[in-house]
Each structure stands twice: as C-alpha cells, then as structure tokens.
Amino acid sequence: MARYGMALxxxxxINCKACEVACxxxxxxxxxxxxHRIWVGSNNPEGVWPNLDIASASFLPSQCxxxxxxxxxxxxxxxxxxxxxxxxVRVDSDKCILCSYCxxxxxxxxxxxxxxxxxxxxxxxxxxTRLARGETTTACQNTCPTKVRTFGDLDDPESEISxxxxxRDHFSLKAHLxxxxxxxxxT
Amino acid sequence: MEVEVSRRKFLQGTVAMTVVGGVAGxxxxxxxxxxxxxxxxxxxxxxxxxxxxxxxxxEIPFLCGMCVNKCAGFARVEDGIITKLNPNPYFPKSRNxxxxxxxxxxxxTYDPDRLKYPMIRIGKRGEGKFKRVSWEEAYDxxxxxxxxxxxxxxxxxxxxxxxSTIAYCNGEGLSKEGFEDLVxxxxxxxxxxxxxxxxxxxxxxxxxATLGVYPEIDFEHADYMIILGANRAEAIIxxxxxxxxxxxxxxGLKMVCIDPxxxxxxxxxxxxxxxxxxxxxxxxLAMTWVVFNENLQNxxxxxxxxxxxxxxxxxxxxxKYTPEWAEPICGIKAKDIxxxxxxxxxxxxxxxxxxxxxxxxxxxxxLRRAMAIFQxxxxxxxxxxxxxxxxxxxxxxxxxxxxxxxxxxxxFDTEGIAFPTLKSGSWIVFRNMVLEGxxxxxxxxxxxxxxNPMMSVPNTAKTRQxxxxxxxxxxxxxxxxxxxxxxDVILPExxxxxxxxxxxxxxxLEPAIVQRKAAxxxxxxxxxxxxxxxxxxxxxxxxxFEISKKYDKDLQEQIKLRGEEKxxxxxxYDLADAWEMPVHEKNREIVEKVYGKKAWEILxxxxxxxxxxxxxxxxxxxxxxxxxxxxxxxxSTQGDKLRVICKYDNLAKxxxxxxxTWHDEWKxxxxxxxxxxxxxxxxxYTQSGTTNNAMLRDLIPTNxxxxxxxxxxxxxxxxxxxxxxxxxxxxxxxxxYPTEKIAPNQTFMLHGFGSESKGLELAYGNxxxxxxxxxxxxxxxxxxxxxxSTNVExxxx
Numbered sequence: 007m008a009r010y011g012m013a014l015x016x017x018x019x020i021n022c023k024a025c026e027v028a029c030x031x032x033x034x035x036x037x038x039x040x041x042h043r044i045w046v047g048s049n050n051p052e053g054v055w056p057n058l059d060i061a062s063a064s065f066l067p068s069q070c071x072x073x074x075x076x077x078x079x080x081x082x083x084x085x086x087x088x089x090x091x092x093x094x095v096r097v098d099s100d101k102c103i104l105c106s107y108c109x110x111x112x113x114x115x116x117x118x119x120x121x122x123x124x125x126x127x128x129x130x131x132x133x134x135t136r137l138a139r140g141e142t143t144t145a146c147q148n149t150c151p152t153k154v155r156t157f158g159d160l161d162d163p164e165s166e167i168s169x170x171x172x173x174r175d176h177f178s179l180k181a182h183l184x185x186x187x188x189x190x191x192x193t
Numbered sequence: 194m195e196v197e198v199s200r201r202k203f204l205q206g207t208v209a210m211t212v213v214g215g216v217a218g219x220x221x222x223x224x225x226x227x228x229x230x231x232x233x234x235x236x237x238x239x240x241x242x243x244x245x246x247x248x249x250x251x252e253i254p255f256l257c258g259m260c261v262n263k264c265a266g267f268a269r270v271e272d273g274i275i276t277k278l279n280p281n282p283y284f285p286k287s288r289n290x291x292x293x294x295x296x297x298x299x300x301x302t303y304d305p306d307r308l309k310y311p312m313i314r315i316g317k318r319g320e321g322k323f324k325r326v327s328w329e330e331a332y333d334x335x336x337x338x339x340x341x342x343x344x345x346x347x348x349x350x351x352x353x354x355x356x357s358t359i360a361y362c363n364g365e366g367l368s369k370e371g372f373e374d375l376v377x378x379x380x381x382x383x384x385x386x387x388x389x390x391x392x393x394x395x396x397x398x399x400x401x402a403t404l405g406v407y408p409e410i411d412f413e414h415a416d417y418m419i420i421l422g423a424n425r426a427e428a429i430i431x432x433x434x435x436x437x438x439x440x441x442x443x444x445g446l447k448m449v450c451i452d453p454x455x456x457x458x459x460x461x462x463x464x465x466x467x468x469x470x471x472x473x474x475x476x477x478l479a480m481t482w483v484v485f486n487e488n489l490q491n492x493x494x495x496x497x498x499x500x501x502x503x504x505x506x507x508x509x510x511x512x513k514y515t516p517e518w519a520e521p522i523c524g525i526k527a528k529d530i531x532x533x534x535x536x537x538x539x540x541x542x543x544x545x546x547x548x549x550x551x552x553x554x555x556x557x558x559x560l561r562r563a564m565a566i567f568q569x570x571x572x573x574x575x576x577x578x579x580x581x582x583x584x585x586x587x588x589x590x591x592x593x594x595x596x597x598x599x600x601x602x603x604x605f606d607t608e609g610i611a612f613p614t615l616k617s618g619s620w621i622v623f624r625n626m627v628l629e630g631x632x633x634x635x636x637x638x639x640x641x642x643x644x645n646p647m648m649s650v651p652n653t654a655k656t657r658q659x660x661x662x663x664x665x666x667x668x669x670x671x672x673x674x675x676x677x678x679x680x681d682v683i684l685p686e687x688x689x690x691x692x693x694x695x696x697x698x699x700x701x702l703e704p705a706i707v708q709r710k711a712a713x714x715x716x717x718x719x720x721x722x723x724x725x726x727x728x729x730x731x732x733x734x735x736x737x738f739e740i741s742k743k744y745d746k747d748l749q750e751q752i753k754l755r756g757e758e759k760x761x762x763x764x765x766y767d768l769a770d771a772w773e774m775p776v777h778e779k780n781r782e783i784v785e786k787v788y789g790k791k792a793w794e795i796l797x798x799x800x801x802x803x804x805x806x807x808x809x810x811x812x813x814x815x816x817x818x819x820x821x822x823x824x825x826x827x828x829s830t831q832g833d834k835l836r837v838i839c840k841y842d843n844l845a846k847x848x849x850x851x852x853x854t855w856h857d858e859w860k861x862x863x864x865x866x867x868x869x870x871x872x873x874x875x876x877x878y879t880q881s882g883t884t885n886n887a888m889l890r891d892l893i894p895t896n897x898x899x900x901x902x903x904x905x906x907x908x909x910x911x912x913x914x915x916x917x918x919x920x921x922x923x924x925x926x927x928x929x930y931p932t933e934k935i936a937p938n939q940t941f942m943l944h945g946f947g948s949e950s951k952g953l954e955l956a957y958g959n960x961x962x963x964x965x966x967x968x969x970x971x972x973x974x975x976x977x978x979x980x981x982s983t984n985v986e987x988x989x990x
Contacts (some may be wrong), residue, residue, distance in 0.1 A: 017442045018433070021457055022876035023892050030888065031277050034244025037891050051455055055901060055933045056467045063460040102471035138247045143815055149280055151290040151429065152438045153816040153854035167813050 008159040009093040010131055011188035012144075013170045014067055018152035021046045021065040025155070032135050032145035035127070041118055043129040044069035067154055069146075070116035070129035070181060071097060071187030077145055078108035078117065080097050086126075092159075094187065099125040102166035113180050114187075131157065160188065195458075231304050235716040236273035238303055241452055241887055243276040245269060254281060254800025256697070256709035258689025259294040260300065260879040261365045262431045266291050268690060268712035275299050275690060275712050281812060282405065283801035285703035285820035287431045291357035292572045293877050299887035301671070301688055302716070306885055306954050308673055308685035309717035314341055318661055319678050321951055330717070332732040334682050335667055342681040343664045346736050347394065348637050356381030356601040358637045360623070364388050364644035364697050364882075367694035367709060368722035370591070371772070372669075375726045376640045376973045378595035379768045380733070381606045386620040388934040394614075394977040396548040399561025403838050404574065409701040410544055411828065412436035416577030417540035418448045419533060419694065421473055423550045426457035428874040430549060446538075449533060451476065451525070453871055454899070454941055455934035461542035464529075467936060469861035470869050470981045471554030472523040476530065477545075478855055479519035481509050483534035484570055491572030497833075498569070501840025501852070505566065508840075508852045522860055537658060542578025543571050553871075553981040556859050559972040563842075563853035569837040575712035577828045583701030583825035586803065588783055594765035599747040601632050610976035611847035620650045620977030622971045637664040642722070643686070647675035648881040648945065652922050669725060672885060673952030675962075682731075686722055687715035695723075696780040696796070702828065703821045705803040706788075708780055708796050723776050730768035738766045849974055867984040868900070868940040870920065872963045881945040885956040896943035896960035897930035900987060910989050917962065918942075920985045922968050925961035929989075940987060 011114060043069070051063035072095050075122050077093060079087045086101035087108055097108075102125035109117045109126060120127040131137065132144040147155035147169075158167035167190075168174075176190040205841045252267040255278070264287030269277040278298055282289040311331035316322025326334070338344030346358075352358040359382040363372045369387070371503035376382050400407040409431060412418075418437070440446035441461045451473065459465035468476060485491050485506050494501045516527035537543045545564050554560070572581035600808075606623035607613040608631065624646075628638050639660065646656045660666055660679040668680035670690045694709040715721060722729075738761060741748050749758045761767055774782070782794045788802065796802035803809075809821050845851040863869050877892040878884060898916055900908075910916060914929045918940070925947060935941055946960030970979040 015439075016501065017444070018439050020438050020876070022293055022426070022429065023294055024291060024293045026874075026892065027293045027888055028291070028513075030242050030891075031296055031299060032245055033242070034242045035931055037241055037887060039891060043611060050932065051460065053933065054903070055455075058455055058465065058933060060460060060462060063455070065457075065460070080836060088944060134245070135245045141247075145277075147816070148289075149291045150816075151292055151431075151435045152286075153290075153435075156815055158815070 007091055007187070009161040010105070010157065011072065011160045011167060011190065011193055012131070012147075012158075013156045013167050013174075013176065013190045015154050015156070015192045016066055016153045018154060019046060019065040019067050021048050022151060024149045024151055025067060028145040028149040029129075032132060033130070036121060041120070043127065066191075068114065068116075068179070071114050071185065071189045072129075072131065072188035074188065075184060077111040077113065077185060081107040081111040083107065090133065091131070094131050096130060096133065097126050097128060099123045102126055105143070113183050113185060128166075215881050222569060236713070238276075241300070243271075243274065243277045244780070246271050246907040247684045250276075252279075254708065254712050254798070255690060255712055256367070256694065256707055256800070257291065257295045257298060258366065258709075259298050259883060260429075262287065262429070262701075263707065264291055264295055264365070264431055265707055267800070267913070270404070270712050273713060275302065277572065281800055282818050283799045283806070284707060284814070285432070285705055285803075286699050288435045288878050289816075289818055290431075290435060292429050294879060294883060294886075294889060297886050298690060300886045300888045301883070302435070302690045302713075304672065304810060304887070306952055307671055307688070307694070307717065308677070308683060309719065310685060311405055311718070312683045313339060314681045315535070315541060318666075321673075321678050323683065324378075327551045328684075328720070328728065331682050331684060332729055335665070335729065336733055336736055339666070340751050342658045345665060345733065346740065348664055349737060349740045350743070352488075352635060352637070354600040354741050355634055356598045357383055357604070358635055359640065360384035360386070360636050360638065361640040361642075362386045362620075363642045364645060364649075366643055367697060368692075369643070370641045370695070371723050371726050374591075374593045374771050375730060375768075378479040378593045379765070379771060380737070381596065381598040381601050382640075382796075383601065384606075384623065385617050386571075386623050386642070387617045388649070389617050390619045390621070390975060390977045392551055393549045394975045395558040395563050395972060396550070397550050398975060400547055400565050400842055402566035403562045404580070405836060406548055406580070408544070408576050408580035408584060410436075411578050411581050411702060412440060412446065412535065412544075414972055415446055415542045415544045416578065417537060418546055419451065419537065419544070419824060420448060420462070420546040421451045422453075422553060423548060424452065424456045424458045424873060425544055425546075426461055427876045428550065429876055445611055447536070448488060453936060453939055454873070456873075457876070461805040466525050466529060469524040470831075470871055470939065471556070471859060472861050473516075473554075474556045474560040474563055474658040474853065474859070475519045475522040475855050476515040477560065477567055478509065478853065479516045479523075479530050480537070481563065481567055482514040482535040482571060483516060483531055484538055484567075487535070490570040494572035495570060495837065498835050499837045499839050501838070505839035505852050508854070512854070514958065522855075524861075534725055538571055540571075542573055543975065544568070547580070548879055550702075551980050552972055553961060554859065554980065555970065555972045555979050555982070556856075557972055557979070559850060559853040566837060566853070567837050570831065574837075575829050575831045575835055578690045581702050581828065581982070584830055585603045585700035585702055586698045586704035586706060587787070588696065588698045588706065593771045596741075596765040597747070598741065599745045600741075605633050606976070609971065609973065611844070611849045611974050614975055617970065620646065621652075621971050621978050622976040624650065624655060625969065626664065628655055630659055639663045639666045641667065641676060641680070643671075645674040645881050647679070648948065648962050648964050650733060650969075651740065651964055651980070652969040653965045654923060655969060656964075664740065665783060667930070669722065672882070673718070674881065679948050684725055685717065686725065687711075687719045691715040691719065693777045693780070695776055696783060700827050703803075704827070705801050705820075706784065706796060707801050710777070710797070710800065721776070723772055727769050727772035730772065734766060734768040737768075742764070747834050766968070794912045863938045868938055870918070870963070870966065870983045871939060871981050872944050872967070873939045873941065875943050878943065878945050881948065881956070881962075884945050884948060884959070885953045890955050893943075894959075895928065896927050896946035898954050898961070898987070899930050899932055899935045899941035901935055901937040901939075902931040902933050904937045905929060905935050908987070908989065910987075916990050917990045920966040920968065920983050924966040924989060925963075925965050927961035940985060
C-alpha cells in the first residue's frame with residue numbers, strides 16, 4: 007500500500023523524448039505517434055526572427071496525472087477504470103467496452119486506444135512491469151538524461167518525492183478543476 | 194484481437210533489394226518474424242515492442258552503439274530476446290541514463306532490414322542485385338573475384354604488390370581499431386579515410402595545439418557559459434548534456450547560446466544570439482579585444498602559462514578587432530559583445546564551450562584556437578568549474594606484428610592541405626584526387642566498414658563516381674546502406690548488442706574502464722567483427738604472401754636468409770595472428786594484467802571498473818550517484834606544465850596564421866534569392882545509421898527544410914509543401930517547415946535522411962540527403978570538410 011506520485015523538475019527537460027521511447031519499450035506500447043502513454047509538450051518561441059521570446063519556448067513532459075478525484079474513473083460505466091491499492095489509476099482491459107467516456111472526460115488527454123486489445127490504455131507508473139519486479143523507479147524516470155522525474159510514495163515522509171515537495175515550490179496542471187493530480191511540477 | 198499491422202508484414206509488398214538464390218523464402222528482407230520460422234532460426238521478438246515480464250531475466254552490461262558516446266547500459270534478456278535496455282548506474286561518463294536512441298537500440302538489432310548473410314554482387318554497381326553466399330564463398334570472392342569483378346589477388350598482382358592500391362574507410366566504433374589493424378597494418382594500405390575529416394578534426398586539432406587538450410567541462414561548478422554553434426540539447430554528448438541542463442534557467446549556470454538557428458539548446462539558454470554562419474571567429478576576436486582593451490584578463494596567469502602572449506595581445510589590439518568592427522560581420526550587436534566579454538571575465542568559473550560539432554567554416558581551426566585562448570584569459574583551466582584535463586586511465590597498447598611491404602607507396606592526399614594527417618587523411622581530398630586522376634598510382638580497392646560516405650561525405654555524386662571507379666568494393670556493416678549498394682562483397686556484422694567489444698578506457702575527471710558484452714548471440718548468419726577480420730586474414734594470408742614473394746625484393750632476400758616459414762610467421766605475414774584470442778578472453782587478459790582479478794570480475798559483471806569503485810560508488814538519491822567523491826576527482830592535474838600557445842610559429846611555416854586572424858574572404862554573404870544551407874543533428878537521430886530505426890521514426894517521421902516563415906509566405910510555401918533545393922553540386926526534394934527559428938537568408942535540414950537504398954524499408958526515399966547538395970569545400974589546415982559554405986535555391990514543386 008502506497009500513494010504513488012511523481013515530481014517533475016520540468017526545467018531540466020530538453021525534449022529529447024528518451025522517456026517516451028523507454029516507456030514504449032518497457033511496456034510494449036504500440037508504435038505510432040498517436041499511441042503513447044507519456045509525451046513531451048513543446049511550444050515554438052513567439053516572436054519574429056531574430057527577436058524570439060525564449061521563455062515562450064517551453065518543454066513540458068506529461069502523462070496521466072493519476073488524479074485522486076479522477077474524472078475518467080467517475081464516468082466509466084463498467085468500472086474498467088479503477089484506483090489500484092497504490093492509488094494508481096488503472097484500466098482493466100477485460101471490462102473496457104471502448105465507450106471512450108474516459109477519454110473525453112480526462113482533462114489531460116492522457117488516454118488512447120490500444121489497437122491490439124481495442125481498449126483504452128494509459129500510463130500505469132510501470133505497475134505491471136517494473137514495480138511488479140520490485141523496481142523503485144519508472145522507465146521514464148530511470149532513463150531520463152537530465153533526471154526530470156522523481157517517482158515515489160507520497161505517504162512516506164522520508165521518500166525523495168515527499169522531501170522534494172516539502173522543500174520546493176510546485177504546481178499541478180489544471181489545478182482549478184479539482185482533480186487532485188499526483189503529478190507535481192517543481193518550479 | 195491482433196490488429197497491429199507490423200511493418201514487417203508490409204515488407205512483402207514493397208520494392209526491395211533483390212536477392213537471388215539462397216534458401217527459398219528467406220530474401221534479404223524476409224518478413225520473417227514470429228511466423229513460420231524454421232527450427233533453429235534466430236530468436237526474434239513477436240512484435241516491434243515487447244512488454245517486459247516479471248519472470249526470469251538476464252541483465253547483460255553493454256555499451257551503446259547508437260552514436261559515439263558509448264553510454265553504458267544493461268540489456269534485459271528474457272527467453273533469449275532483448276526486451277529492454279536500461280541505463281547502467283556505474284559509468285561516470287553516462288550518468289545512469291540512456292537517450293531516445295539508446296532506448297531504441299533494440300530496433301536496430303531486430304531491424305528486419307538487417308544484412309543477414311554474406312552476399313556478392315550479380316547486377317550493376319548500385320543496382321542492388323546480390324546473391325546470397327556462404328562466408329567461405331564471400332571470402333573467396335574477395336580474394337579471387339567473380340565474373341563481375343576482379344579479386345584482390347589479381348589486382349595486387351597487376352599492381353606488383355603495391356599495397357597502397359587498397360584504400361579503406363571505417364566510421365567511429367569500438368571495433369574500428371581492429372579493422373585498421375587488418376587493412377592498414379596487416380594488408381599494408383596507408384590510404385585510410387574515416388569520420389574525423391568530416392567531423393570535428395579542427396576542433397580537436399585547434400584545442401590540442403593551443404591547450405594540449407580537448408577538454409571535459411566541470412559543469413557542476415561552472416557559473417557562466419557561452420555555447421557557440423554546439424547544440425547540446427539535440428546533439429547529445431555525455432556527460433555534458435546531462436550536467437549542463439540541470440543548472441540552466443536561473444539555477445546557477447547562466448548560458449548564452451550563439452547559433453544561427455533557434456535550437457532546443459537556445460530554448461534552454463538565458464540569451465540566444467543568432468550569428469551569421471561561419472563568422473563566429475570575428476565574434477570571439479571582438480570579445481578578446483574587449484578583454485584586452487579593458488584589461489579584464491588574468492594577467493598573472495597568462496604571463497605564467499602563455500606562449501607568445503604579449504604578441505597575441507598586441508595582435509588583437511593593433512588589428513582593432515572591436516565589437517563595432519565585428520557587428521556587421523557576425524550579426525551580433527556590439528553592445529552584446531561588450532556585455533558578454535565583461536560578464537565572462539567577471540564570472541567565477543566561466544566556460545566558452547569547446548565543442549563538439551562538425552566543421553562549419555574554413556576558419557574553424559582558428560576559431561577553436563581563439564576560443565581556447567579566450568578561455569585561458571580567464572585563468573579557468575585545470576580547476577573546479579573549468580576546462581578539465583583530468584587523468585587518463587591507461588590500458589596497455591596493442592601490438593600488431595605488421596609486415597613491411599617494400600612495394601607499397603606512401604599516401605598522396607595532401608593537395609591544398611597545410612598539415613596532412615598521416616593516419617586518416619582527408620576524405621574529400623583523397624576522393625577528389627582519385628577522381629581527377631591526381632593519384633600517383635592506381636587506387637583500385639575499397640575496404641569499407643560501418644561507414645556510409647554516400648551520405649556523410651559532401652557531394653554524393655563524386656562519392657558515387659569514386660566507388661564506381663574501384664575494381665573491388667568490400668563492405669562490412671549491419672544494414673544495407675546507400676554505400677553498401679556499391680559493394681561487390683557484403684559481409685554482415687553482428688550489431689552492438691550481439692557482440693563483446695574490446696575493452697575501452699575513458700579518462701578526465703572521473704576515469705573508468707568499460708566493456709560491452711554480447712547480450713545475445715549474433716542473429717542470422719552475422720558474425721562479430723573480430724571474427725570476420727580473423728577469417729578474412731586467414732583466407733588472404735598465404736595467397737597474398739605469394740604475390741609479395743614475386744615482387745618484394747626485401748622479402749625475397751629475407752626468405753633466402755631465414756627461410757620462408759620463419760619469415761611468414763615472424764614478420765607478420767601470417768595475417769590472422771592479430772586475432773588469436775577471442776575478444777572477451779583478451780579483455781580479461783588485459784584487465785587482469787593491469788588491475789588484477791577482482792577488477793576483471795567487477796568489470797565483467799557491471800560493465801564498468803575503476804580503482805576504488807566499491808568504496809567510491811554510491812547512490813545519493815533515486816536519480817543521482819556518486820562515482821568519485823569530490824576529493825578524489827581529477828580537477829587539477831597539470832600544475833606548472835600547462836601551456837597556452839597563443840602564437841604558434843609552426844603554423845606560419847605552412848602558410849597558416851600563427852595567431853587567429855580574421856580575413857574578409859570569410860565574410861558571410863548570400864546572393865539575392867538564395868539561401869545559405871546549414872545542417873545539423875537531432876536528439877532522435879544520430880546520422881544515416883539510425884534513420885531506418887522504427888522507434889525513432891515514430892518520433893521524427895522525416896527531415897524537413899526549415900525556411901523563414903515570412904520568406905515562405907512570400908514564396909507561397911506552406912508547411913508540408915514539397916520543395917526542391919538546388920546547389921551547384923546537386924538537387925534534392927523534401928517537405929518545407931516554415932518557421933521564425935531561422936534567418937530569412939538561411940535554410941536548414943537535418944542530416945542523415947534521404948536514403949537511396951531500397952534495402953532500407955523506412956529510410957528509402959524518406960526526406961533529403963544533405964550530402965547530395967553540400968559542396969565539397971575543405972578547410973586549409975587538415976583538408977577537413979566544411980559543411981556550411983553552400984548556397985542553395987529553393988522552389989516549390
């Protein structure tokens with residue numbers, strides 16, 4: 007029993023996409039730009055050459071926010087989407103009927119359809135691969151060149167993520183929606 | 194329901210490289226995987242990506258082979274299949290990370306387009322018609338030829354044992370030295386060309402000549418950095434990339450990015466200043482002028498370590514390299530130059546980032562000299578937060594018993610070069626002199642390995658002519674590259690995950706020894722390079738010795754004196770004697786001899802070893818490791834012997850400026866209606882070797898032509914429109930990407946795309962090959978390729 011979350015030191019991100027590849031290789035995610043559990047959002051700089059605004063050219067790594075009040079879970083008619091014992095938002099593909107309510111409800115666009123099972127798929131925090139083997143990091147965290155991510159148990163006051171969140175300012179995406187995301191962006 | 198459309202299934206319907214003969218149903222591009230496999234076929238994954246399991250697995254230490262960095266990792270092998278590549282937390286250089294290419298290495302090993310068995314050409318050169326043969330038949334074709342091409346024995350006989358009729362090339366990699374041993378030392382060819390003269394030769398050369406080192410940087414303690422035309426967020430170099438971007442953006446390391454393009458590195462900088470291509474030298478000279486004019490330099494340091502320092506100061510001041518002079522040349526405002534020079538010298542640990550990148554302009558060598566001296570003016574050398582000389586970790590040199598061939602002639606590719614490099618020469622000068630008939634003796638054979646000059650050496654048309662001119666082309670590689678299409682004999686090599694490579698040492702701040710171990714057996718009929726070298730050497734040794742006996746008077750003399758058998762063995766004619774031991778065994782012998790049994794055990798298990806590793810290495814938090822405690826790192830190693838060569842008189846003897854000097858012929862100009870072509874890399878691709886990787890193509894489907902948004906609007910070019918790009922040496926077509934990230938008179942494309950080889954399902958015809966349109970200009974010091982001197986026309990088609 008844990009309450010897993012992730013802190014992202016997003017200013018480290020160089021948009022190299024090592025995390026995306028590691029995720030696909032670890033979890034056997036299908037190829038295709040529209041088939042991904044995690045991604046790096048990027049903006050082109052605003053302005054006109056040579057006066058470009060550097061601050062507007064940002065990279066924001068993202069994925070399922072593993073909300074504590076997950077809209078995807080609320081709308082699922084078959085309880086295919088559920089919180090597992092560690093607070094990770096999961097999908098039971100046996101129960102999924104591809105009604106796609108969850109995909110529409112998710113404010114973070116974190117879900118896609120796996121064409122093999124024809125069900126909805128999303129980030130699992132590597133629960134059924136790495137964590138199931140006793141590893142303590144996700145594939146995306148482990149491989150990151152600039153070490154953007156820190157995964158861990160929010161209920162453990164000694165965990166690295168708990169210490170980071172205590173000592174660093176941070177924000178959540180679309181916090182006003184009240185979804186209580188468990189991804190925290192460090193500033 | 195299984196609806197994944199595997200690209201492997203697509204292959205059956207595509208135009209593919211033709212392979213005639215061989216076992217039915219196993220074409221070069223066989224659909225193969227998963228279904229209908231014959232017993233004994235290689236273990237292959239059933240889908241492109243494989244979800245890792247929770248059961249039994251092996252973790253084999255490897256060194257990545259996707260680019261030059263050699264990051265360390267562990268390959269997870271489940272039931273004989275590599276399912277995941279994970280970073281190795283023991284290697285200080287790669288800091289427990291794998292980049293996107295490193296993660297995608299699985300797709301290179303399991304690429305269905307792999308060269309799977311030896312082949313010999315049966316069609317025309319470049320046509321891609323090959324016949325599958327056995328290894329023995331392939332070696333025999335190299336020695337004796339076929340009805341389509343001559344063999345080495347006949348050619349050497351006709352050339353009276355002039356071994357220099359053989360030329361060879363090899364791209365960077367851990368088995369490169371063995372290939373140099375085979376063709377250079379054992380077969381006796383001096384005509385070697387490699388990636389150095391199309392990469393960073395002047396950067397290395399300029400820094401070495403000035404400071405005696407091409408340094409590492411201690412970013413942890415640096416507080417100010419000017420990064421000049423190097424794109425470390427996209428062209429990833431370890432450990433630089435990992436270290437610098439943890440500290441930028443107001444977190445200790447202020448960064449100014451000087452680059453014609455707004456890159457991902459620019460996005461991480463505090464300031465981005467677009468410089469006119471090829472004029473960075475004027476900018477650095479002006480910075481230097483500000484320093485001297487305002488007396489900001491560490492005078493005591495330079496008086497102690499500088500050679501020709503006073504003359505350099507006078508040189509800079511008397512030439513009046515003022516920021517006002519530089520502004521119209523380099524396009525960077527004088528006030529910015531003043532500000533940067535002052536900020537730099539006021540910083541505690543400033544860095545002007547030394548590299549690494551290709552050679553962009555003819556003045557690149559002098560640019561590197563000027564940068565190195567500018568750094569020295571701050572005194573921030575050989576100390577915390579500065580340029581690091583570090584400590585080399587030594588492995589004993591390899592001895593190869595090389596025969597001396599009396600009939601072999603020296604290399605000749607020296608035209609227009611001040612300092613011809615004996616070992617690897619100049620690709621462009623060598624190729625062009627052969628094409629222009631300026632070679633003093635015939636060059637008739639090209640041995641090639643892991644190198645794709647059709648896509649890497651500027652002016653592809655000339656490379657094609659060069660390859661067509663040869664009587665015999667041999668290629669050792671893992672994929673059917675554009676260059677492989679011009680081979681007469683193709684020998685398929687094991688990919689980096691299928692082979693144990695010679696042990697390698699990395700020095701600098703935190704030195705370590707590393708070993709790549711085979712994660713799986715070589716797939717198909719591929720072999721590890723050292724085995725290929727050995728077998729080929731065995732095949733060639735006796736017959737070629739007979740030819741030497743016929744023409745080599747010294748050899749005849751020796752045989753008379755000492756007897757044939759003795760001379761053959763003792764004088765190195767037994768070509769295979771350089772590979773008596775398998776690589777893994779040899780690694781063990783070397784490491785145990787120098788560092789002991791325990792060191793070998795650690796290296797063999799973890800892939801990394803350095804003295805006191807067990808004491809020093811520890812995990813600090815989930816993301817960070819200590820490799821050496823700070824007190825044990827090699828921050829300062831030079832002491833009083835450190836020299837800063839400001840004036841280098843030897844250069845002047847060969848017509849090169851002894852001190853960095855600007856010449857107006859280097860001014861940037863583009864005729865109206867044309868664009869200056871610049872090229873570069875991306876984090877998701879290395880060079881042409883990675884553009885057939887399915888996973889990476891997922892991230893960047895093709896290369897686009899960057900063109901300024903406003904210019905594109907005027908020309909009626911929209912995103913995705915096909916455009917033709919024409920230079921004086923060639924024409925290519927690719928899709929347009931209008932953006933404000935580039936100047937109105939410049940254009941950019943990623944390197945490595947636009948393959949012509951039909952054997953590469955994903956890379957074939959995808960995007961454009963920049964080498965087709967880049968002119969074959971060279972810089973004057975080493976004859977290295979200049980990449981950014983080509984103007985092009987662009988039109989929508």
